[in-house]
Amino acid sequence: MDALSETLRVVRLIGAIFIQARFTAPWCYQSPPADTVAPILEPGADRVAIFHLITEGECYAEMEDGTTTHLVAGDAVLFPQGHAHVMNSAPGLPPAAAGKRLDAVLQRRPRQIAYGGGGATTRLVCGYLACDLRLARMLLGGLPPIVRVNVRGSNAGVWLEASLRYALAEARSPRPGGAGVLAKLAEVLFIEVLRVYMNEHHEGRTGWLAGVSDRIVGAALAAIHKNPAQPWTVEELARAASTSRSVLAERFHTLVGSTPMQYLTQWRMLLAANLLCRGNLSLARIAEDVGYQTDTAFSRAFRREFGAPPATWRKRQAARIAATPA
Numbered sequence: 482m483d484a485l486s487e488t489l490r491v492v493r494l495i496g497a498i499f500i501q502a503r504f505t506a507p508w509c510y511q512s513p514p515a516d517t518v519a520p521i522l523e524p525g526a527d528r529v530a531i532f533h534l535i536t537e538g539e540c541y542a543e544m545e546d547g548t549t550t551h552l553v554a555g556d557a558v559l560f561p562q563g564h565a566h567v568m569n570s571a572p573g574l575p576p577a578a579a580g581k582r583l584d585a586v587l588q589r590r591p592r593q594i595a596y597g598g599g600g601a602t603t604r605l606v607c608g609y610l611a612c613d614l615r616l617a618r619m620l621l622g623g624l625p626p627i628v629r630v631n632v633r634g635s636n637a638g639v640w641l642e643a644s645l646r647y648a649l650a651e652a653r654s655p656r657p658g659g660a661g662v663l664a665k666l667a668e669v670l671f672i673e674v675l676r677v678y679m680n681e682h683h684e685g686r687t688g689w690l691a692g693v694s695d696r697i698v699g700a701a702l703a704a705i706h707k708n709p710a711q712p713w714t715v716e717e718l719a720r721a722a723s724t725s726r727s728v729l730a731e732r733f734h735t736l737v738g739s740t741p742m743q744y745l746t747q748w749r750m751l752l753a754a755n756l757l758c759r760g761n762l763s764l765a766r767i768a769e770d771v772g773y774q775t776d777t778a779f780s781r782a783f784r785r786e787f788g789a790p791p792a793t794w795r796k797r798q799a800a801r802i803a804a805t806p807a
Contacts (some may be wrong), residue, residue, distance in 0.1 A: 515563025640769015
């Protein structure tokens with residue numbers, strides 16, 4: 482199993498579609514920085530990454546620095562670092578006058594929005610994925626401020642769009658479960674955007690996704706993620722990647738930004754944090770599952786990464802979850 486699949490298997494992600502929009506030109510929709518809306522969209526989440534899928538027509542995504550990206554039906558656009566942006570029918574248009582507070586607007590999801598000047602129609606859906614800050618840095622690190630892919634060119638694209646239309650209709654029906662289906666589809670759409678981007682050729686790109694796509698680094702990452710508890714050495718990882726120790730070390734650092742051993746520790750700590758949040762496993766069992774022979778060694782490594790011992794950190798997370806509004 483590849484590193485991306487293994488990561489998605491063991492780490493909890495939360496996705497949602499929160500706006501279904503129909504705009505007629507001229508129009509402009511403003512999206513604030515993700516950090517400012519995260520407490521509204523997903524209370525308690527460390528990081529929220531916002532994305533849009535254009536289902537009809539065309540539009541533009543405009544960043545605060547003036548960078549403009551033309552989008553057509555089938556395009557999905559992701560803002561990995563959570564930058565503020567506007568979506569509009571033509572570059573330079575001012576956003577619509579501020580109305581209700583966002584938390585009031587989103588009391589029911591997905592919120593339907595329709596406005597504009599009566600010209601050409603554009604339809605889009607807005608969604609997000611929430612995850613742990615460290616996982617966000619790993620998955621999204623190295624990506625540009627805006628990522629655009631056309632999902633209609635992927636094998637899953639047609640199915641995704643049809644499923645989203647169905648789920649959006651179901652979310653407004655009295656039948657139970659519609660919101661849950663829509664949330665899962667938001668996660669699938671987000672993952673498909675990453676997969677399509679990984680398959681595209683981008684000269685000189687770096688980051689974790691670039692490492693997963695690389696023949697050498699991807700093999701080493703797959704070995705780590707398949708068996709994180711194994712007492713790996715750089716030599717053993719190099720053998721798993723069919724390369725030399727020096728080549729692996731240099732290429733790994735260039736793409737991922739850390740040494741293989743540093744990454745192994747970071748991934749073990751992410752796994753440990755996930756296990757601490759999800760269940761009641763003992764610290765000894767968690768330490769063993771992530772590759773530490775003693776509680777002491779595990780606690781020391783965890784404290785370096787998270788700033789608190791595992792037991793203390795687990796209590797804090799439980800208290801935070803209990804205090805988070807439903």
